[in-house]
Amino acid sequence: MSKVALGIAGTGMVVAVAAVAVGPRVSEWYDGRHQEQATYATGSAAKASAHTMPGWLPDNASSVQYMRSTTGDDRLLRATLAEGRLPAGCTTTTPGRSAHPVPATLKAGWFPEGVASKITGSCGHYNVTLTGNQLYAWQDGAAVQAAQRAGQPAKH
The missing domain is CATH 1.20.5 (Single alpha-helices involved in coiled-coils or other helix-helix interfaces)
Structure with a gap:
């Protein structure tokens, strides 16, 4: 050589x-x-500002934190709910017994680790955990795409 x-x-x-x-x-x-984060005072302000904000988020939710991947459908959401119950249209499940437990792929300081083991329901394609009046919601892009391939319509 x-x-x-x-x-x-x-x-x-x-x-x-x-x-x-x-x-x-x-x-x-x-x-x-490839991530965007935002903070909103209310659910209505969040929905007016972000076209990817889920429609099921109550307008009167407060202290909304939101993160999304710009290259997929991964999402994190935290909001305070005045009523302390899941929004209309969401379904409840036995905590920790979701049919589709999917961990959150995004990470944010305001979103607790391990929350996926405490799923209390789902809202659209989001898994949700409600602790008191604090809602934590996350959506996994791969699960959303799989559901869409299976013929389920896109839901925010």
């Missing part, structure tokens, strides 16, 4: 090792660039 070939091969190995070493950081950077 010539010195030029060895130099090129050696450079390639350095680049490959560097890519592996920074891979997780690159992934975090990429994911962060």
